[in-house]
Amino acid sequence: MHTSATAIARTDQERWLKIYYFARAAFSIAWILAALGPGRTSAGIAAALLVVYPAWDALANLVDGSRSGGLARNRSQAVNVAVSLAVAGAVAVALPDMHRVLAVFGAWAILAGLLQLGAGLQRWKTTGAQWAMILSGAQSALAGAFFIFQAGQAAMPSIASVTGYAGFGAFYFLVSALWLSVGALRRRHA
Secondary structure, eight states: HHHHHHHHHHHHHHHHHHHHHHHHHHHHHHHHHHHHHHHHHHHHHHHHHHHHHHHHHHHHHHHHHTTOOTTTTTTHHHHHHHHHHHHHHHHHHHOOOOOHHHHHHHHHHHHHHHHHHHHHHHTTTTTTSSHHHHHHHHHHHHHHHHHHHHHSSSSOTTTTTHHHHHHHHHHHHHHHHHHHHHHHHHHHHH
16 A cells, blocks of 8 residues: 555656646746847846746746645755745846846856755655756756856856756756656556
């Protein structure tokens, strides 16, 4: 009975994560399209998008942490919620200075990446597709260091400087969602 309950809990968690990962990928893709479209020509739209990106991350981590056993159980996500909300505010304050915005994004990418890596490691034994989340977290931390380096350069950054970061995020979330989908199909046909 215990094994059956564990298997059902794992299946429910993987079903939730599949939906969550697809939603995260879809948001990132929509954000990139908005950033490379109207965000490139409108400073107001770019500013809103730059604030919305970490705010969305906070909301997504809040929902996932709550849905995955509560924020007390998922401390890395709880911290990520607070950090991402603070970053959304810091970006709003740093605007319109894109050097400062990119530096804030860099610090956030490092911390959020490490927190995502921690969440992936915590889920490693109970949930599939976490290798992609671990890689994503590590790459986010590296991207953050690059953003901080770029922020100190003379060239003026723009919202386009962040789109590659969002693109890799979308890629990893999509890989995780597809990996979970394939795993569920294999178990169904086994």
